[in-house]
Amino acid sequence: MSLAIFDLDGTLVDSSKVLVNSINYVRQRLHLPSMESEDIMFGISNPESDIAQYFYGLESIDKQHEEWFKEYYGQNCTTQIELFEGVEEMLHSIRDANIEIALATNGYRDSTLQAVKHLGIEHFFSDIACFDDVARGKPAPDMLELLLKRRQSDVKSAIFIGDSDRDKLAAKAANIEFLQVDFGQNSENILHTPLEVADRIDLLLYKDTS
Secondary structure, three states: OOEEEEOOEOOOEEOHHHHHHHHHHHHHHOOOOOOOHHHHHHHHHOOOOOHHHHHHOOOOOOHHHHHHHHHHHHHHHHHHOEEOOOHHHHHHHHHHOOOEEEEEOOOOHHHHHHHHHHHOOHHHOOEEEOHHHOOOOOOOOHHHHHHHHHOOOOHHHEEEEEOOHHHHHHHHHHOOEEEEEOOOOOOOOOEOOHHHHHHHHHHHHOOOOO
16 A cells, blocks of 8 residues: 655644744753744754754753653643644545555654644554654654554655655655645745645556556
8 A cells, every 4th residue: 555654743733833832941941041933943844953952052852851842742732733724635635545644753752642633633644653763853764764664665655745854854865755845834845735735645656557
């Protein structure tokens, strides 16, 4: 079966508010001033950003920092995230085309599961790979390779859909076809609506079967 792997933040959902506020909550606990939203979103999407250094001025993120992030995110994600318009219809269309759907996100597993359950889209995903499931988050290919292995899918029958350069580099490293969307947090992208994504996925994954 063909496999469509989606990024979450900025691709399926607008989670910019809760991500910005969660990071600033950790900064507050570290007695650091708040960062501007634009600077935080740049750091999230930029594959060259060292997350620990960029956001917190640290060499690494420890368990306490993760718990602070999860604390704010968990308490506020139900009021500070929403699906992009047309996403649920897109997922229905892809599933109806007998294409398996998975999720690859740099979010933590607990937070991700809470978010997709709140949004009512968890039933679309046959598998979910998160930051804490692998040794390296995106732009490394670890999540995509894990999903390919678990779903027993070949790279030629898989596609990854995301919004950032981190996603693009992860797909390239995993040798998976990549579609970039622009209804999320970035501007230099390719596809403009969820309907276009569904149509392109159907075309690419079935181009060799006609």
